[in-house]
Amino acid sequence: MKEFKYTIKDELGIHARPAGLLVKLATPFQSKITVDTGAKAADAKKIMALMGAGAKKGTVVTCRAEGPDEAEAVTALKKFFEENL
Secondary structure, X not given: XXXXXXXXXXXXXXXXXXXXXXXXXXXXXXXXXXXXXXXXXXXXXXXXXXXHOOOOOOOEEXXXXXXXXXXXXXXXXXXXXXXXX
């Protein structure tokens, strides 16, 4: 399992646009990918779960990938979070 922490900087947090883009990024990976806010853990391949996690500006999220391509998934997710959230 690989993971990293990230503090949400987007004023609106994880809302519809970045959640949709995140799902598109996460879906091709075989690994199980989760975004954990501390209060809720969401499957990164499900848009409603991501939006329902309630990650607002300032929330520290832990992104985890577990599976055969976890290293590649974490690298891609880290880049996505830095550019979009």
